[in-house]
Amino acid sequence: MNASMKSSVAFFVVLLISGCSTPVDDLINNKFAEVVAKPVKDQYIGVWTGSTGPWLTTMSIKQNGTGIYCSSWAQRNFTGNLKVVDDVVNYQDGAKLQIALIDGALVGNYVGKGHSDTQYKFMRDPVLKEASPYCKAEMSR
Numbered sequence: 001m002n003a004s005m006k007s008s009v010a011f012f013v014v015l016l017i018s019g020c021s022t023p024v025d026d027l028i029n030n031k032f033a034e035v036v037a038k039p040v041k042d043q044y045i046g047v048w049t050g051s052t053g054p055w056l057t058t059m060s061i062k063q064n065g066t067g068i069y070c071s072s073w074a075q076r077n078f079t080g081n082l083k084v085v086d087d088v089v090n091y092q093d094g095a096k097l098q099i100a101l102i103d104g105a106l107v108g109n110y111v112g113k114g115h116s117d118t119q120y121k122f123m124r125d126p127v128l129k130e131a132s133p134y135c136k137a138e139m140s141r
Helices: 003-018 024-028 133-139
Strands: 046-052 055-061 066-073 076-085 088-091 096-102 105-110 120-124
Touching: 046 105, 055 076, 055 120, 055 133, 066 133, 076 133
Parallel strands: none
Antiparallel strands: 046 055, 046 120, 055 066, 066 076, 076 088, 088 096, 096 105, 105 120
């Protein structure tokens, strides 16, 4: 094994034993069933659609802090439950989105180690005009 390979192996061993956190950690350590939703600010209530990376995501947030979300991308579609606690949307898959209302838009950043600082913007969408066809059908039921 040459010096370059030894360095690479050593680097990966250090990463493994250092306990690096990644966005996948939220999914693996999912505590969604234990989360207790709290009533939300009136400004958060309603249906919101925005892009989260390649995904087109629509969320419906109720006053009691519960709701559903739906995402679509490249014929991959899914729906799930959400719970809001203290301005954080807790998704059924374990992901968490810190939210705030800025200039009429719901702006969010995923929280947790390993997430980027990317802000995602959701616009009010009460008639699901901006939702994907799949999400429009699922959320209209």
